[in-house]
Amino acid sequence: MLIGFRMSIYRNSVWIAKGLMEYTRGGFLSASKNFKASDLEVDCSSKQFLITGSNSGIGKQTAFEVAKRGGTVHLVCRNPVSAEETKKEIIEGTNNENIHVHILDLSSPAAVHKFAIKFAQENNERGLHALVNNAGCMVNKRELTEDNLEKNFATNTLGTYILTESLMPLLLQTGSAEERARVVTVSSGGMLTNKLDPFDLMAENLSPFEGTMAYAQNKRQQVVMTEEWAKKYADVQFTSMHPGWADTPAVRTSMPGFYEKMKDKLRTVEQGADTVVWLAVSNNTAATDPKSSGEFFQDRQIVWKHLPLAWSKSEQADVDLLMDKLNGLHNQFK
Numbered sequence: 001m002l003i004g005f006r007m008s009i010y011r012n013s014v015w016i017a018k019g020l021m022e023y024t025r026g027g028f029l030s031a032s033k034n035f036k037a038s039d040l041e042v043d044c045s046s047k048q049f050l051i052t053g054s055n056s057g058i059g060k061q062t063a064f065e066v067a068k069r070g071g072t073v074h075l076v077c078r079n080p081v082s083a084e085e086t087k088k089e090i091i092e093g094t095n096n097e098n099i100h101v102h103i104l105d106l107s108s109p110a111a112v113h114k115f116a117i118k119f120a121q122e123n124n125e126r127g128l129h130a131l132v133n134n135a136g137c138m139v140n141k142r143e144l145t146e147d148n149l150e151k152n153f154a155t156n157t158l159g160t161y162i163l164t165e166s167l168m169p170l171l172l173q174t175g176s177a178e179e180r181a182r183v184v185t186v187s188s189g190g191m192l193t194n195k196l197d198p199f200d201l202m203a204e205n206l207s208p209f210e211g212t213m214a215y216a217q218n219k220r221q222q223v224v225m226t227e228e229w230a231k232k233y234a235d236v237q238f239t240s241m242h243p244g245w246a247d248t249p250a251v252r253t254s255m256p257g258f259y260e261k262m263k264d265k266l267r268t269v270e271q272g273a274d275t276v277v278w279l280a281v282s283n284n285t286a287a288t289d290p291k292s293s294g295e296f297f298q299d300r301q302i303v304w305k306h307l308p309l310a311w312s313k314s315e316q317a318d319v320d321l322l323m324d325k326l327n328g329l330h331n332q333f334k
Contacts, residue, residue, distance in 0.1 A: 230294030246272025
């Protein structure tokens with residue numbers, strides 16, 4: 001127990017130091033000196049993109065950037081009012097009328113599966129060229145959904161898993177040898193503070209309960225899922241990424257203390273969304289190479305998934321257990 005406590009202190013200390021150097025606005029400005037503007041000079045007019053949590057923050061900015069490049073955008077949001085407002089803003093700002101709203105609560109596994117199956121049927125001919133798993137939450141008190149699932153896990157991990165698996169036939173059908181369909185999952189550098197724990201998915205043993213720790217564990221789960229999907233579905237490009245510390249509505253409401261301390265150093269939402277957009281639309285080989293499928297990106301580069309000497313790597317048995325449990329829950333709610 002004492003070793004685990006010391007390791008937790010170590011991971012958090014190293015992570016904070018790393019974050020102050022890399023995750024802030026200054027970190028982005030430094031990294032962006034190596035960006036190629038031509039990477040994002042692409043025409044998306046023949047492609048469809050589905051973006052979850054796209055009514056605010058990074059998801060909204062990603063949707064705007066894709067629409068600006070002519071892509072057909074499917075906004076998947078929980079709030080119908082803000083979703084319609086976002087649709088209007090994007091159309092007015094890009095002159096792209098191909099913006100569609102879908103109302104979905106990612107914390108409801110049955111609803112997610114039902115939505116995905118219906119979407120796949122309705123878009124069988126047009127296909128789906130990229131799925132951006134951006135929606136997420138950080139609930140700071142342990143809450144259970146109507147399905148008796150811990151709210152953070154239900155939204156961040158299980159909802160992402162079910163949506164991706166249920167849309168996989170459409171993604172596989174859409175892709176080609178020349179250009180595979182893509183799945184981009186917006187994770188977080190916060191996952192570096194956590195080792196995968198497949199035994200406590202509902203955070204019952206997290207005492208006292210901390211939303212930031214539950215969220216970090218969910219983000220580690222997303223990175224592991226991305227790795228496993230890359231092995232399972234070789235004909236689709238899977239990537240996870242960290243947007244850095246960005247000034248978004250979610251950060252302001254879920255982490256008010258962190259926001260107040262860091263608000264002058266936070267990235268803009270455009271900077272936070274940059275790598276999401278790059279992974280979803282760029283033809284740069286770093287984003288499309290099958291060898292990079294399953295990797296974790298930050299500022300358009302593959303980065304380590306573990307801090308040095310942090311003992312956060314998982315045994316394959318633990319990874320398999322996570323995937324088996326997620327698959328079982330998916331089957332339960334079909």
